[in-house]
Amino acid sequence: MAPPRNIRNLGILAHVDAGKTTLTEHMLFLSGSIQSIGRVDKGTSLSDKLEVERRRGISVQASTLSFMWRDVQFNIIDTPGHMDFSAEVERTLRVLDCAVLVLSAVAGIQSQTKLIWDALSDLKIPVLLFINKIDRIGADSALLIERIRDEFSSDTVLLNQPEREGESDATVRDLFDEETPDLIETIVARDDQLLEHYLDGLAPSKSALSKVLRQGVKERQLFPILCGSAKNNVGTEAVMAAIAAYFPNAGNDTAAPVSGVVFKLGNDPKAGRIAGVRLFTGRLKNRDIILNYTAGREEKITQIKKSFKNSYEDTGILEAGDIGFLCGLPDVQIGDVLGEPGPVPGNYRLTEPILSAQVMPKDKADYALLGEALTHLSSEDPHLNFQWLSEERELHVKIMGRIQMEILTEILNTRFGIDAAFSEPTVIYKETPVRAALGEESYTMPKPCWAIVKFHLVPGPRGSGVSYHSEVGVNDIKQKYQSEMRANVHEALKQGIKGWEVTDLEIVLVEGNDHVLHSRPGNFKLAMNIAILKGLTEANTALLEPILAFRIVAPEEYLGKISSDIIEMRGLFDPVKMADGHFALSGRFPLATSMTYAIRLSAITGGKAKLSTYFDGYELCPEGAGVSRAYKGISPLDRSKYILKMRGAITAA
Numbered sequence: 001m002a003p004p005r006n007i008r009n010l011g012i013l014a015h016v017d018a019g020k021t022t023l024t025e026h027m028l029f030l031s032g033s034i035q036s037i038g039r040v041d042k043g044t045s046l047s048d049k050l051e052v053e054r055r056r057g058i059s060v061q062a063s064t065l066s067f068m069w070r071d072v073q074f075n076i077i078d079t080p081g082h083m084d085f086s087a088e089v090e091r092t093l094r095v096l097d098c099a100v101l102v103l104s105a106v107a108g109i110q111s112q113t114k115l116i117w118d119a120l121s122d123l124k125i126p127v128l129l130f131i132n133k134i135d136r137i138g139a140d141s142a143l144l145i146e147r148i149r150d151e152f153s154s155d156t157v158l159l160n161q162p163e164r165e166g167e168s169d170a171t172v173r174d175l176f177d178e179e180t181p182d183l184i185e186t187i188v189a190r191d192d193q194l195l196e197h198y199l200d201g202l203a204p205s206k207s208a209l210s211k212v213l214r215q216g217v218k219e220r221q222l223f224p225i226l227c228g229s230a231k232n233n234v235g236t237e238a239v240m241a242a243i244a245a246y247f248p249n250a251g252n253d254t255a256a257p258v259s260g261v262v263f264k265l266g267n268d269p270k271a272g273r274i275a276g277v278r279l280f281t282g283r284l285k286n287r288d289i290i291l292n293y294t295a296g297r298e299e300k301i302t303q304i305k306k307s308f309k310n311s312y313e314d315t316g317i318l319e320a321g322d323i324g325f326l327c328g329l330p331d332v333q334i335g336d337v338l339g340e341p342g343p344v345p346g347n348y349r350l351t352e353p354i355l356s357a358q359v360m361p362k363d364k365a366d367y368a369l370l371g372e373a374l375t376h377l378s379s380e381d382p383h384l385n386f387q388w389l390s391e392e393r394e395l396h397v398k399i400m401g402r403i404q405m406e407i408l409t410e411i412l413n414t415r416f417g418i419d420a421a422f423s424e425p426t427v428i429y430k431e432t433p434v435r436a437a438l439g440e441e442s443y444t445m446p447k448p449c450w451a452i453v454k455f456h457l458v459p460g461p462r463g464s465g466v467s468y469h470s471e472v473g474v475n476d477i478k479q480k481y482q483s484e485m486r487a488n489v490h491e492a493l494k495q496g497i498k499g500w501e502v503t504d505l506e507i508v509l510v511e512g513n514d515h516v517l518h519s520r521p522g523n524f525k526l527a528m529n530i531a532i533l534k535g536l537t538e539a540n541t542a543l544l545e546p547i548l549a550f551r552i553v554a555p556e557e558y559l560g561k562i563s564s565d566i567i568e569m570r571g572l573f574d575p576v577k578m579a580d581g582h583f584a585l586s587g588r589f590p591l592a593t594s595m596t597y598a599i600r601l602s603a604i605t606g607g608k609a610k611l612s613t614y615f616d617g618y619e620l621c622p623e624g625a626g627v628s629r630a631y632k633g634i635s636p637l638d639r640s641k642y643i644l645k646m647r648g649a650i651t652a653a
């Protein structure tokens with residue numbers, strides 16, 4: 001029998017432009033997978049394979065690349081750093097066992113870096129930090145390490161150190177090899193026995209140090225830091241060696257039943273839809289029939305591939321711990337669990353789209369084609385939440401920002417051959433009940449129909465989302481109707497009385513009954529939708545607005561102007577930090593008031609300020625500041641028309 005494989009499922013994560021793709025490219029080269037090193041700036045790197053990625057030198061999609069190095073199999077996922085594409089990072093987080101967080105020695109910690117660090121902490125994923133770009137003027141790894149210790153963790157282990165930092169020929173000194181006292185002391189402090197020996201004057205062996213380090217990394221007690229210059233291939237091999245030596249091996253439980261999750265949908269010109277899958281346990285072969293647990297159906301795998309050098313190659317087999325690509329699942333969706341759900345970790349919510357835009361074809365004749373293309377893109381990126389409003393002939397998507405709109409425009413053009421334009425994006429507000437209230441509905445006419453329901457709506461704490469439960473027994477409302485309502489909660493709250501999704505509330509079914517003869521499937525859903533909107537009218541709702549966390553670094557002389565801008569935008573900030581003639585300001589401001597601030601800031605400071613932001617939750621909107629909108633479609637509050645429409649839909653179905 002073949003020995004168990006040694007697999008690292010590894011994410012390369014960072015803020016935009018930190019050098020993730022460059023690092024990935026060099027690792028591929030060092031592994032012998034490619035014969036020459038591609039360059040992001042020349043559009044020749046392997047992970048930026050989309051046409052728009054190559055032209056713009058920015059990653060838009062997460063790319064999976066597998067290769068062998070020494071006896072270790074690397075499955076690397078190179079993720080995009082721009083906040084507009086955070087959804088790609090989010091989908092990747094579910095399948096990682098370890099991560100390299102890349103930082104730029106020049107740009108330092110950015111908002112996006114902090115967001116990713118927090119996500120990795122929540123998910124307990126071991127991390128190695130790579131401080132890149134030590135060859136650039138202004139590189140200051142010592143300052144950055146101080147900040148990392150301050151803001152992320154003090155349990156860092158510096159494995160190498162830059163020499164001639166800030167010069168184009170900057171290089172590194174291996175501190176582990178040299179066994180410097182600092183390094184030894186950080187590591188032995190984690191192991192009582194080693195520490196005792198060390199204090200007695202006994203130097204620990206390298207392998208003993210490695211062992212403690214490996215254990216510490218796995219348990220997130222220690223975070224190795226390596227410095228380098230990915231572009232000049234400095235420190236890159238040390239990153240690979242550290243990945244192989246200190247990161248955990250993915251499980252090898254091939255004997256257990258199949259359990260996996262779909263984290264990515266790709267399109268191959270030849271093979272059609274390809275599903276990226278992380279297998280946690282079991283083994284899959286070509287032509288295996290598997291249960292799609294989420295969809296509740298069985299499907300036949302036609303071909304299993306792996307992504308070597310970013311082209312898919314047939315392997316015919318996928319084993320526990322590994323990442324592969326399955327063909328033959330035409331209706332599979334992102335997030336679908338294959339086989340047993342037990343070993344699959346939950347989905348992590350990193351971000352959510354906070355802008356909405358309408359997409360319009362330049363040529364009206366492309367309308368249906370555009371709708372289909374957006375349906376397709378929305379299955380690859382469910383955050384787009386594509387809505388096709390057929391009555392209004394409108395196509396709406398949710399997005400993260402303007403760069404994403406530009407990229408989508410290009411993708412629609414190059415991949416689908418459609419010329420399309422986006423409307424000016426608008427802020428997605430939400431609404432929440434102001435006070436507790438009851439909402440009821442008796443839908444008993446015209447027969448046949450019967451659904452009587454009464455809900456108690458109770459406001460919940462900010463960020464709590466929606467919870468639902470029923471206090472009505474199955475003697476009053478049969479289980480199947482109760483299930484119908486439970487499944488309908490999301491739908492019922494899609495549009496509140498101000499036209500936005502309703503959140504942060506508890507819904508309790510407190511009374512109601514069905515009728516042995518007259519109740520029909522769909523009756524309770526209809527009654528629930530009316531009752532909930534009546535309840536919301538009774539409670540009244542307040543608008544919630546998306547808030548961004550920001551970080552601004554700029555020359556001192558702009559502090560007065562910038563801080564007064566932030567106050568004007570209804571923002572708040574933490575105490576200012578000054579260093580080297582610059583200040584750093586962190587805080588939060590509403591999206592609605594800051595949408596064009598990046599451009600304004602650049603104009604004010606002549607491009608000398610850096611602003612980074614990320615979505616940081618919804619907050620109550622001050623009176624008069626938000627925007628309500630009309631209900632799209634026929635509102636359940638327009639009761640008679642709504643009932644007619646719903647009955648029509650039921651007869652039509």
Ligand SMILES: Nc1nc2c(ncn2[C@@H]2O[C@H](COP(=O)(O)OP(=O)(O)OP(=O)(O)O)[C@@H](O)[C@H]2O)c(=O)[nH]1
Nearest residue numbers: 016017018019020021022058059081133229230231
């Ligand atoms: N001087 C210098 N430039 C680097 C280094 N690493 C990367 N770069 C440059 O930095 C830019 C961004 O590099 P990428 O590898 O695309 O960065 P990324 O993190 O993949 O960027 P996104 O995926 O778009 O977030 C490119 O112009 C690279 O050539 C380095 O070590 N030194």
Ligand SMILES: [Mg+2]
Nearest residue numbers: 020021058059
């Ligand atoms: Mg990249």
